[in-house]
Amino acid sequence: MPDMPTPCLTAFEFQRRLLDWFDQYGRHDLPWQSPRSAYRVWVSEIMLQQTQVATVIPYFERFMARFPTLEALAHADQDEVLHLWTGLGYYARARNLHKAAQTALDEHGGELPTQSVEALTALPGIGRSTAGAIIAQSTGARAAILDGNVKRSMTRLHAISGWPGKPVIENKLWALAEYFTPDERLADYTQAIMDFGATLCTRARPDCVICPFNDVCAAYEEGAPQRYPESKPKKALPTRETLMLVLRDGAGRVWLEQRPPSGLWGGLWSLPQFDDRAALGDWLQDGVDSAVIEPALPGFTHTFSHFRLAITPQPVRCEGLSGVREKGIWFDPADPPTLGLAAPVKSLLAQLAPFSLDPTPGP
DNA sequence: AACACGTGGGT
DNA sequence: TACCCAAGTGT
Numbered sequence: 458m459p460d461m462p463t464p465c466l467t468a469f470e471f472q473r474r475l476l477d478w479f480d481q482y483g484r485h486d487l488p489w490q491s492p493r494s495a496y497r498v499w500v501s502e503i504m505l506q507q508t509q510v511a512t513v514i515p516y517f518e519r520f521m522a523r524f525p526t527l528e529a530l531a532h533a534d535q536d537e538v539l540h541l542w543t544g545l546g547y548y549a550r551a552r553n554l555h556k557a558a559q560t561a562l563d564e565h566g567g568e569l570p571t572q573s574v575e576a577l578t579a580l581p582g583i584g585r586s587t588a589g590a591i592i593a594q595s596t597g598a599r600a601a602i603l604d605g606n607v608k609r610s611m612t613r614l615h616a617i618s619g620w621p622g623k624p625v626i627e628n629k630l631w632a633l634a635e636y637f638t639p640d641e642r643l644a645d646y647t648q649a650i651m652d653f654g655a656t657l658c659t660r661a662r663p664d665c666v667i668c669p670f671n672d673v674c675a676a677y678e679e680g681a682p683q684r685y686p687e688s689k690p691k692k693a694l695p696t697r698e699t700l701m702l703v704l705r706d707g708a709g710r711v712w713l714e715q716r717p718p719s720g721l722w723g724g725l726w727s728l729p730q731f732d733d734r735a736a737l738g739d740w741l742q743d744g745v746d747s748a749v750i751e752p753a754l755p756g757f758t759h760t761f762s763h764f765r766l767a768i769t770p771q772p773v774r775c776e777g778l779s780g781v782r783e784k785g786i787w788f789d790p791a792d793p794p795t796l797g798l799a800a801p802v803k804s805l806l807a808q809l810a811p812f813s814l815d816p817t818p819g820p
Numbered sequence: 821a822a823c824a825c826g827t828g829g830g831t
Numbered sequence: 832t833a834c835c836c837a838a839g840t841g842t
Contacts, residue, residue, distance in 0.1 A: 509838085
């Protein structure tokens with residue numbers, strides 16, 4: 458292990474203190490802990506990527522009720538998988554999960570290949586850390602994880618400067634994570650190190666007074682544990698402007714189209730989108746004779762991590778639209794289909810429900 | 821290496 | 832309020 462900082466404790470002593478703390482204060486009743494299976498742990502770990510436990514729990518319960526086994530998931534339509542992911546975000550996780558289930562069914566006898574980190578990371582959506590978490594929790598074999606909790610804990614215990622996302626820093630953190638990983642009680646240790654970061658060594662207000670490592674923590678010694686980990690370098694937030702139309706037929710149904718299989722909201726169903734008004738003009742001339750564009754809904758913007766999306770919804774009254782575009786559906790807002798919808802689109806449609814084509818003079 | 825990828829919670 | 836960021840991975 459080149460480049461490993463001097464550990465704050467021997468691996469054995471670190472494990473003893475952490476597991477003692479976990480036995481008393483750790484979380485022992487998370488939904489994926491009982492019953493514990495490779496499939497359930499896998500699904501939970503995918504959902505938990507960049508997503509907090511409290512957010513995941515209801516999604517996990519619904520997902521397991523509908524897809525109790527890897528085989529059930531593999532046989533499902535992607536539309537239904539994305540439907541259960543609606544609102545959770547990072548939809549590539551759902552597409553990759555679905556694809557990986559099919560691969561496991563076809564090439565691994567219907568089981569997750571938990572024999573090695575390499576076998577697991579060959580599946581889409583499973584990286585080094587997620588592979589370690591699955592192996593440790595479902596088989597008990599020795600495997601390390603390096604999630605945000607471990608990164609925060611390790612940078613503090615060893616006063617490691619620099620943004621942990623930087624490869625040189627990340628390598629040091631992986632070396633420490635591997636070093637501290639025990640040979641026994643792997644499931645407990647893995648849960649313990651995450652619980653420690655999530656509930657004690659928290660980002661804004663770590664509870665150092667009751668921390669089992671406060672006598673060896675370099676950041677605590679410096680008097681400012683919250684200084685670690687250092688922040689990601691910030692960049693300007695671009696705004697993407699786009700035009701999304703709300704098209705309604707005589708029955709008040711809304712026209713939805715499936716987005717491309719990758720990229721933003723990949724595979725989800727959404728309103729027809731146009732880069733600019735010129736593209737819209739072409740499209741309307743293409744098949745709609747009597748379209749009337751009238752502003753009715755307020756401008757809509759949604760802020761993402763890396764950009765702002767400005768949507769300009771405008772209802773279009775038209776006749777005989779079906780056939781204009783090949784792949785789309787007329788969607789009744791009062792009768793939700795089992796299709797994936799992005800959260801802002803779902804919200805927008807919900808606001809649309811009482812809307813009708815009755816002549817409603819604007820203000 | 822740097823960026824894309826969602827959403828909701830915390831301060 | 833306006834950031835920051837959470838059980839990361841893929842390109």
